[in-house]
Amino acid sequence: MKLYTKLYEDFNEMYLGYAGLAIIASSCLGSIAAMLILMNGHGVANMLQLMAVVIVCMTFNAAVLAQLKTKFVFNSLIFSLLVSTIFIVVNLI
Numbered sequence: 001m002k003l004y005t006k007l008y009e010d011f012n013e014m015y016l017g018y019a020g021l022a023i024i025a026s027s028c029l030g031s032i033a034a035m036l037i038l039m040n041g042h043g044v045a046n047m048l049q050l051m052a053v054v055i056v057c058m059t060f061n062a063a064v065l066a067q068l069k070t071k072f073v074f075n076s077l078i079f080s081l082l083v084s085t086i087f088i089v090v091n092l093i
Helices: 002-013 015-039 044-065 070-092
Strands: none
Touching: 002 015, 002 070, 015 044, 015 070, 044 070
């Protein structure tokens, strides 16, 4: 919890700079996950995975663009990166 608090305080302090970098990071990681999902096929399970990645990444982007509270934006960033990373690992195995 100490790491989370420190990262959140840093994110909150330099919000404008980190928000731009976070959009790039989330979009890049999400696109890698989408590419790997589509490389494994076009079945229903793959499309559900793709839908999940797109929804999570776009929710984060919308949170930044809508200028929601920094706590929500930070939490959605962590969730977006986590979901994309999980789907990358799952589709590499």
